[in-house]
Amino acid sequence: MADLPFQEAIDFIAQKVNLPTRRSDDLRHGAHVRAFSVAGVARDDMLSDFRSAIEKARTQGTSLADFRNDFDKIVERYGWKYFSHGKTDEERSAWRSKIIFTTNMRTSYMAGRWKQLTDPDVMRYRPYLEYIHSGSLHPRKLHLSWNGKILRADDPAWRYMFPPNGFGCFCDVESRSERDLLRMGKSGPDPSPDLNAYEDIDPRTGQPEMRIPGIDRGWEYNVGHEWLHGLVPTELQAPLPPIGTPAPARPLPPLPKPAKADPADILPENDTPENYLSAFLAKFGLNADEAGYYRDASGGIIGIDRSLFEQRMPDGTVVGLKSGKRGRGQYAILLADAIQSPDEIWVDWAAVKSGTVLRRAYLKRVELDDGRSMFIRFEWTKNGWTAITGFDTTENYIEAYRKGALIYRKN
Known part of the structure; x- marks a missing residue:
């Protein structure tokens, strides 16, 4: 049976606005929800080509290998000199294309998951969310400590710790019912984690910014919540x-x-x-x-x-x-x-x-x-x-x- 398209994730990509950027931190938080960008891509036409490749992957289910092929064609077409890791051109292409692909696939997927999981009809029967660690061989320690933690879906902690919580973060969540909690031997949700938010300084602007331990800089937000309740009302979101x-x-x-x-x-x-x-x-x-x-x-x-x-x-x-x-x-x-x-x-x-x-x-x-x-x-x-x-x-x-x-x- 063919996989059904994930419409919520498709809608998340579709409402974005192409915004050229020169550095990865030219945009923060809600801007990433509303804007499609690739760090270092300042040309409108090149950004549109990357957007088309990502939309193809999201709507048609094409793979990272397919996107890598699109990435190499776009780079050759525009002569783009990009930042990457690796000793050879092949290693550099593989690293950068994977970052672009996984970041867009993960954020759109998790935004769609949040919309599904917080639907009132779903929450009526499954009002809890469980944090599921990805099982990475080199885990972020706080992500690992949250594994198995169950909180109400409306717990404020999810405003920050709902994944992804950084580049390469593949943590997930699962919805849980009252019956699930009883089967796990729980009489209610777990205590909310103390996220110990602290204020830091934006190195580019000198303006204050909030940071959360264990969450990469720039990822201290819930991509799904920002999409549905953030800077732009959903009825005004249009590409x-x-x-x-x-x-x-x-x-x-x-x-x-x-x-x-x-x-x-x-x-x-x-x-x-x-x-x-x-x-x-x-x-x-x-x-x-x-x-x-x-x-x-x-x-x-x-x-x-x-x-x-x-x-x-x-x-x-x-x-x-x-x-x-x-x-x-x-x-x-x-x-x-x-x-x-x-x-x-x-x-x-x-x-x-x-x-x-x-x-x-x-x-x-x-x-x-x-x-x-x-x-x-x-x-x-x-x-x-x-x-x-x-x-x-x-x-x-x-x-x-x-x-x-x-x-x-x-x-």
Whole structure:
């Protein structure tokens, strides 16, 4: 009998948005749930080819060997120079293709498992989950210590310890009923493990991040729970349409009511572009001549420096700053706040001189001290940033900028 397709796992892959990245930690937690990425793949077309190979494996059940063949063809097609382990090209290809394949197969499988296991009809009869260690010859000690531990499916511990809990983690869970527990000699679930969460520092950004002992950095989340209850409501989860394809019309909930702007965040009129730039960078803890990274609310990482506001000639020569352009420089701090505390983050396609690129947009509405409502959309592509602002804008005006695929929405 042929295996039935795992529809929940297929749906998990299908709702993802392609996001090029340069490093494995360019995205974190919820961003991995919403985004399809391959570390080091910054080309949209190459990423789409990897996406197609993974979707084929998920929907058709093709093997790691089949994916390895696709991987080698993609690498040859684009001349990709990738990071890997191994002394020979064959060893390097085998290691890297296995990482990409198993990571996507495991996360989609476990996301689908979570959706199945927490279905109300299932939980009515099987309200417990048992942690099953993979049996690895070189186990992670805490994973091994959780083997056989039974907790209620709604125990908060599963928010962090539901597998996979790291690269190469093949731990699993099984649902259990009251009868199962009695047969095991248990009168109830086991005590929840003390996960001893502690705060560490993101080495790229300097921002605080939570860590859990025994769980690899970046894996401190439940992929299924984040998919169903995370940054983007399930009814708004849709993949990014192909280039040139009109997005299907769908009703969107309104943006949150405008937040009150702090009068101290409105800078003086007719100040210098340099001062506006300095005020913007200061919100990220940077001086005017410094560069840094910032991890946004979706879990994605972006670069911040003065080049965001530099005006350049076609040959790249810097001729000035656009931070005071059109008299909007006095709102530079509000622009920074739109990145740090957006209402929504969208991804869509943008046409530029060099072709078509992905564009990330941060949307926020604020109410100024004089009663005016201000709409901010801060856009980023690999070619630079653009800030769009409008006052007392209509709903139709705002809706025109809410397009593409939603990767974050403020609760």
